[in-house]
Amino acid sequence: xxxxxxxxxxxxxxxxxxxxxxxxxxxxxxxxxxxxxxxxxxxxxxxxxxxxxxxxxxxxxxxxxxxxxxxxxxxxxxxxxxxxxxxxxxxxxxxxxxxxxxxxxxxxxxxxxxxxxxxxxxxxxxxxxxxxxxxxxxxxxxxxxxxxxxxxxxxxxxxxxxxxxxxxxxxxxxxxxxxxxxxxxxxxxxxxxxxxxxxxxxxxxxxxxxxxxxxxxxxxxxxxxxxxxxxxxxxxxxxxxxxxxxxxxxxxxxxxxxxxxxxxxxxxxxxxxxxxxxxxxxxxxxxxxxxxxxxxxxxxxxxxxxxxxxxxxxxxxxxxxxxxxxxxxxxxxxxxxxxxxxxxxxxxxxxxxxxxxxxxxxxxxxxxxxxxxxxxxxxxxxxxxxxxxxxxxxxxxxxxxxxxxxxxxxxxxxxxxxxxxxxxxxxxxxxxxxxxxxxxxxxxxxxxxxxxxxxxxxxxxxxxxxxxxxxxxxxxxxxxxxxxxxxxxxxxxxxxxxxxxxxxxxxxxxxxxxxxxxxxxxxxxxxxxxxxxxxxxxxxxxxxxxxxxxxx
Amino acid sequence: xxxxxxxxxxxxxxxxxxxxxxxxxxxxxxxxxxxxxxxxxxxxxxxxxxxxxxxxxxxxxxxxxxxxxxxxxxxxxxxxxxxxxxxxxxxxxxxxxxxxxxxxxxxxxxxxxxxxxxxxxxxxxxxxxxxxxxxxxxxxxxxxxxxxxxxxxxxxxxxxxxxxxxxxxxxxxxxxxxxxxxxxxxxxxxxxxxxxxxxxxxxxxxxxxxxxxxxxxxxxxxxxxxxxxxxxxxxxxxxxxxxxxxxxxxxxxxxxxxxxxxxxxxxxxxxxxxxxxxxxxxxx
Numbered sequence: 001x002x003x004x005x006x007x008x009x010x011x012x013x014x015x016x017x018x019x020x021x022x023x024x025x026x027x028x029x030x031x032x033x034x035x036x037x038x039x040x041x042x043x044x045x046x047x048x049x050x051x052x053x054x055x056x057x058x059x060x061x062x063x064x065x066x067x068x069x070x071x072x073x074x075x076x077x078x079x080x081x082x083x084x085x086x087x088x089x090x091x092x093x094x095x096x097x098x099x100x101x102x103x104x105x106x107x108x109x110x111x112x113x114x115x116x117x118x119x120x121x122x123x124x125x126x127x128x129x130x131x132x133x134x135x136x137x138x139x140x141x142x143x144x145x146x147x148x149x150x151x152x153x154x155x156x157x158x159x160x161x162x163x164x165x166x167x168x169x170x171x172x173x174x175x176x177x178x179x180x181x182x183x184x185x186x187x188x189x190x191x192x193x194x195x196x197x198x199x200x201x202x203x204x205x206x207x208x209x210x211x212x213x214x215x216x217x218x219x220x221x222x223x224x225x226x227x228x229x230x231x232x233x234x235x236x237x238x239x240x241x242x243x244x245x246x247x248x249x250x251x252x253x254x255x256x257x258x259x260x261x262x263x264x265x266x267x268x269x270x271x272x273x274x275x276x277x278x279x280x281x282x283x284x285x286x287x288x289x290x291x292x293x294x295x296x297x298x299x300x301x302x303x304x305x306x307x308x309x310x311x312x313x314x315x316x317x318x319x320x321x322x323x324x325x326x327x328x329x330x331x332x333x334x335x336x337x338x339x340x341x342x343x344x345x346x347x348x349x350x351x352x353x354x355x356x357x358x359x360x361x362x363x364x365x366x367x368x369x370x371x372x373x374x375x376x377x378x379x380x381x382x383x384x385x386x387x388x389x390x391x392x393x394x395x396x397x398x399x400x401x402x403x404x405x406x407x408x409x410x411x412x413x414x415x416x417x418x419x420x421x422x423x424x425x426x427x428x429x430x431x432x433x434x435x436x437x438x439x440x441x442x443x444x445x446x447x448x449x450x451x452x453x454x455x456x457x458x459x460x461x462x463x464x465x466x467x468x469x470x471x472x473x474x475x476x477x478x479x480x481x482x483x484x485x486x487x488x489x490x491x492x493x494x495x496x497x498x499x500x501x502x503x504x505x506x507x508x509x510x511x512x513x514x515x516x517x518x519x520x521x522x523x524x525x526x527x528x529x530x531x532x533x534x535x536x537x538x539x540x541x542x543x544x545x546x547x548x549x550x551x552x
Numbered sequence: 553x554x555x556x557x558x559x560x561x562x563x564x565x566x567x568x569x570x571x572x573x574x575x576x577x578x579x580x581x582x583x584x585x586x587x588x589x590x591x592x593x594x595x596x597x598x599x600x601x602x603x604x605x606x607x608x609x610x611x612x613x614x615x616x617x618x619x620x621x622x623x624x625x626x627x628x629x630x631x632x633x634x635x636x637x638x639x640x641x642x643x644x645x646x647x648x649x650x651x652x653x654x655x656x657x658x659x660x661x662x663x664x665x666x667x668x669x670x671x672x673x674x675x676x677x678x679x680x681x682x683x684x685x686x687x688x689x690x691x692x693x694x695x696x697x698x699x700x701x702x703x704x705x706x707x708x709x710x711x712x713x714x715x716x717x718x719x720x721x722x723x724x725x726x727x728x729x730x731x732x733x734x735x736x737x738x739x740x741x742x743x744x745x746x747x748x749x750x751x752x753x754x755x756x757x758x759x760x761x762x763x764x765x766x767x768x769x770x771x772x773x774x775x776x777x778x779x780x781x782x783x784x785x786x787x788x789x790x791x792x793x794x795x796x797x798x799x800x801x802x803x804x805x806x807x808x809x810x811x812x813x814x815x816x817x818x819x820x821x822x823x824x825x826x827x828x829x830x831x832x833x834x835x836x
Contacts, residue, residue, distance in 0.1 A: 316661070318606040325606070338648045339641055348644075352637050352697055355688050362688060362829055366822070369684035370677065372644070376651055377673035384658030384669065390604055433635055441622050441645075448614045449607075455756050456598035462660040463602075463752055474663040481666065484674045488815060 004042030005058070005102055011035035012091040012098070019087025023076055028087065029069045029402070035091070036065030039098065056286050057101040057210050060293045061203050063413055065094055071301055071406030072195050078398070079193065082126050086193070089126070093119040093199065100207050105218040110146075110153060117142035120204060124192045134191035141184035145174035145208075156219065165226045168215050175208030177263045178230075179237030183506055185260055186245075190252035194304025197252060201259045201300060202293040209266055209289065222274050230271025235367040238264030242374040243489045244504065246381065246482040251309040254382055255299055258335060261371065262292045262343070265350060268364065272353050275361070283430035284349035287421060291334065291342030294414040298331040301407055305399040311478035313393035314386040321397055323404065325387045327411050334414060336379040337372050340438030342414065345421040347372065349430070374485070381481050390472035553630035554774070555621040562766035563587035565796060572800030591759050599755030602660045612656025613753060613760035619649030620767040627774045628700045629784045637697040639687050639775075643680075646727070646768060650676060653761075657749035668748025671811070675733060675745065678818035679726040685825030686719035690779060692832035704781045712831040713779050719824035720776050724795070726818060728769035731802055732809040733817070736765075743808055769795070 015031035022028060039062030043055045072090065076083040096119055099112030121142065125135035148171030152164045174181040185205070189197045212230075216222060238261045245257025266288050273281035305324055308314060318325035334341035347368065354364040399407075417424060419439065422432050464470045491505060527538065567587035574581035602609070623642035625633050654672055657665035693712050694703035705713045726733045729746030738744055750761050773795050777788035809817055 316604065318608075319604075322606070329608070333648075333651065336647075336651055337644070338651055339644045344644060348637060348640055351640050351684075351688075355691060355697065360833065362692060362833055363685070363826070365688045365829070366681040366685045366825065369681040372647065373673075373677045373680035376647055376654075376676060377670070380651060380654045380658070380669065380673060384655050384666075388604075388606060388608060388655065388659045389661035389666075433637070433641060437622075437633070437641070441618060445611075445614050445618050448618060449610055452610050452614060452756060452760075457601045457755075458598060459603060460600045461603050462662045463664075464662070470662060472661065475658075475661055476663070476666045476670070481670050484670055485677055487812075488674075488677065 002042050004038045005098060008035040008038035008042065008062070009095055009098060011038065012095045016088050016091035016095075019091065020084050023083050023087030024073050029073050032072070032091065033066055033069035035094070036062045036067075036069055038062070039065060053210055053213050053286070054101045056289065057203075057206060058098065060206060060290055061094065061097055061101070063410070064199060064202050064293060064297050067297060067301065067406040067409045068195050068198070069406070070402040070409075071304075074400045074402035075193070075195060075304055077400075082128075085126055086123070086196075089119055089123055090195065090199075093123055097199075097203055097207060101210060105214075106153060110149060113149065114142075114146060116204065116207070117146065120200060123196045124188050124200075127191055127193060131191035134188040137184040138188035141174050141181065141188075144181065145171050147171070148174065152215075152219065161220065161223055162225075164219050165215075165222050168212065168219070169226060169229065172208040172211035172215070173233075173267075176205055176212065176267060177208075177237070177260045178267055179233040179240065179264065180506065182237055182241065182260045182263075183504075183510065186241075186248070186253055186256040189256035189259070189300075190250050190309070194252075194300050197256075198297040198300035201256065202297040205259065205263055206289050206293060209263070209270065209285070212267075212270060213285070216274075224275070227271045227274035230274065231268045231361065231364065232271075234264040234266070234268030234271060235364055235371075236264075237261075238268070238371045239367060239374065242371060242378055243486070246374070246378055246485055247479060249311050249478045251303050251306070251311055251314070251382065251386060252300065254311070254378070255296065255303065258375070258378065259292070259296060261375065262288065262296070262335075265347065265368075265371065266292070269346075269350050269353070272350070272357060272361070276353070276357050278353055278357075279428055279430055280349050280353040283425045283428050284346045284353060286428070287342060287349065287424060288346035290424065291346055291414070291417060294410055294417065295331045295334045295341075295343065298407060298410040298414060299328060299335065301403070301410070302328045302331065305397055305403065307396035307398070308393060310393075311382070311385045314391075314395060315389045315393075315472060315475065316391035317387045317395070317397070319391075321399060324397070324399055324407075327407050328387065329383060330411055330414065332379040332383045334418060336375045338376075340418050340441070342417045342421055345418070345432060348433070377482070377485055381478070385475075385478060385481060389475050390470075392472045392475070554627045554632045555624040557630060558624045558767045558770045558774075559621065559763070561792070562763050562770060563591055565770060565792060566762070566766045568796045569799045569803075572796065573804055576800060576804040591763065594754075594759035594762075595756045597755035599757050600752065602752050604661045605659050605752075608652065608655050609659045609752075610656075610757070612653045612659075613757045613764070615652040616649035617760045617764040617767070619645040619647075620764045620771060624767060624771050624774065626699055627771065627778065629774055629777065629788050634698050634700040639691070639697070639699050640684075642699070642771070643684060643687070646771075647676070647680075649764065653749055656753070660752045662752065664744070664748045664751050668745055668751075671745040672749065675726050675814065675818070678815055679723050679821055682719050682818070682821035682823070682825035683723040685822075685829045686716040686723075687775070689825070689828035689832040690716045692829070693835065699775075699778060702778050705779055706781070709835070712828050712835070715824045715828035715831065717776055717779060719821050719828060720772055722818065722821040722824070724769055724772035724776075726821070727772055729765060730769075730799055731806050733814060735808040736803075738808070743811070 011031050011034040015028055018028045039058050043059030096112050096116040100116055103109040103112045121139045124131055124138050148167045151167030177185045189201055241257045241260035245254050248254040266285055269281045269285040334343050337344050337347050355362050462470055567584035571581050571584040623645045626638040626642045628634055654669040657669040690702050691697045693709050695701045703709055734745040735743055773791045777791045780787045
């Protein structure tokens with residue numbers, strides 16, 4: 001562990017202790033900021049040094065921490081009752097994540113891993129009774145994840161690589177929202193407070209990816225089926241999450257589904273790397289992670305400024321807060337995978353990796369293109385319905401100077417990464433398209449925009465067909481906007497009308513598993529009647545059966 | 553260079569299609585060159601700024617046109633720009649424009665704009681995978697990911713490239729907002745896709761949108777021209793001429809598909825894309 005990490009760990013512990021007493025003070029923000037800055041510094045020194053990816057994660061975590069340093073104290077002003085608790089647990093949660101990225105494999109790693117899960121659970125559950133279901137989903141997912149990891153770490157040397165990697169796939173896959181295990185994420189993220197969602201989605205899920213990547217140095221190269229599983233489940237999960245997210249009415253819930261999509265693409269990139277060993281995939285894997293952490297952090301923190309998150313009750317927010325609108329638009333345009341965003345650069349690498357992969361893998365290009373088109377639709381819907389058009393409800397907006405600064409930090413870094421992705425990819429020995437292309441396009445767009453804006457114009461209302469004045473209710477609502485696309489995917493069995501309903505097929509599977517489990521426990525419970533006679537009878541029966549088996 | 557050519561050629565292309573359609577329906581035809589004067593008129597006009605609009609309203613036309621022109625920059629018809637994987641950047645530049653066009657339509661708070669916007673999104677979902685797979689197949693059959701390295705139709709790769717061409721043809725109809733996907737002349741809200749998004753844009757904004765729509769079609773025609781043998785610019789002119797004729801006839805004698813039937817039609821695009829890709833993989 002380097003000195004930089006030590007300094008940041010101390011700063012985080014300090015922030016945690018200060019936060020208990022004085023979460024609104026400058027000292028808290030300063031300590032958090034110091035922790036973040038040293039993490040970025042420490043991460044830079046060892047960026048993908050000797051096959052270890054810890055540097056990327058430290059850097060990513062540091063960037064988010066720096067943004068949170070100015071954001072959190074002001075944000076907590078809304079939750080004066082729980083604020084000390086949040087201020088205390090949040091730095092510790094960050095510390096646990098630093099620990100995961102730094103700990104050697106084995107018990108220390110598991111200690112930090114479980115600590116991270118526990119603290120994450122606490123942070124979600126703190127939000128109050130509304131958050132109970134989400135927190136429970138998070139907790140169950142953490143248990144499943146832990147179980148997989150125990151299997152892998154304890155079985156090392158005893159089990160074959162197939163079993164070890166199955167354990168790892170479950171253990172780390174759950175955290176990274178691998179397809180059939182992703183359901184907890186859209187449940188837990190929207191209920192938490194915005195800074196916590198930003199950390200959960202931006203940083204914690206990445207540690208699952210980090211684990212899967214590092215595992216090849218800990219446990220040896222993965223069997224071939226692991227690569228295929230990651231590619232298939234990753235791509236399928238990305239499409240599935242976007243389709244399901246298109247029907248989500250809650251702004252943060254939709255953002256959480258978008259996280260599942262992005263993580264799916266990263267998992268597919270990792271799978272491609274496992275299968276082919278091409279550095280293209282690795283570039284896509286790492287660049288996408290940092291890009292996703294930045295833009296999703298920006299969007300989650302931005303949504304923290306709104307008091308209402310139902311898309312159908314938002315609208316016209318741009319007029320009330322153009323700065324927030326602009327920053328969110330930046331985040332969403334990057335998230336939709338548009339050039340020259342960082343996410344696009346990552347997808348561009350992924351496309352090329354798939355096209356020249358052996359076997360049927362080039363067909364993955366179709367899935368990627370579908371993801372791209374769906375993401376476009378997805379983000380147009382979110383931004384258009386929430387920030388453009390006429391307002392559809394009373395929404396309180398709160399974005400103080402400190403929160404604004406936090407958002408700006410993320411936005412500036414995101415723009416930097418989008419315009420200079422080469423710098424990021426250079427250590428991998430991975431090239432990219434010439435960077436003056438996006439620059440030229442942006443300069444031209446700026447010029448043309450200015451020209452249009454200065455052409456003579458007059459203000460007038462929106463065209464209303466001459467029948468009757470337009471009202472905000474004439475705009476489509478959240479489900480109406482996505483209904484045409486959802487028709488293409490009948491497995492969700494959308495019912496539109498007065499009370500729209502959406503089926504989640506996977507949820508029923510989990511419910512079935514839960515019911516089966518409950519049935520089994522009731523069976524065992526029946527044995528525990530508490531009556532001594534019954535126990536004696538059971539003992540006798542067991543004895544008879546055992547004797548019978550032994551004798552015959 | 554190619555972008556400039558497209559910019560100059562775009563009004564002539566849309567003007568010729570209009571001229572042909574007028575001829576076929578026995579109306580008094582206007583000169584194909586009228587489009588240039590029309591554009592000049594639009595560009596000099598004042599435009600209306602809807603009360604609810606934000607800066608996004610202007611970003612729509614700006615980025616649609618620039619995105620399409622930047623995409624054309626990568627086509628090696630005339631000296632231009634090229635690097636590995638540039639067809640991906642080109643298609644995503646079109647998406648960049650589309651993203652802001654859809655947002656600009658939502659920006660005014662009108663129900664029409666929103667309708668056009670989600671329909672556009674649907675068409676994208678249906679058309680994009682097939683197009684990218686088709687181009688990917690062409691790249692696999694050629695010698696690299698760049699548009700400059702695309703293979704030319706010959707006896708050894710005829711099947712794959714014909715499938716690619718078919719897929720691109722369907723994509724052109726969807727991308728250019730032409731029949732049977734969209735009807736460029738309609739003003740009936742039940743059928744509009746592209747037009748519904750432009751309702752509130754007038755003057756120079758409308759001019760940019762109209763130019764962009766033609767440039768996009770020329771871009772797809774250019775992609776098809778790259779796959780055909782012969783001197784590039786001549787082949788391109790031939791393809792454009794063929795398309796002008798085809799569109800004129802199609803839009804005179806054809807009908808627009810019902811909106812809910814679109815998936816059936818555009819699935820041909822996907823099918824051709826998948827088959828082309830499978831063919832390209834098989835050969836390798």
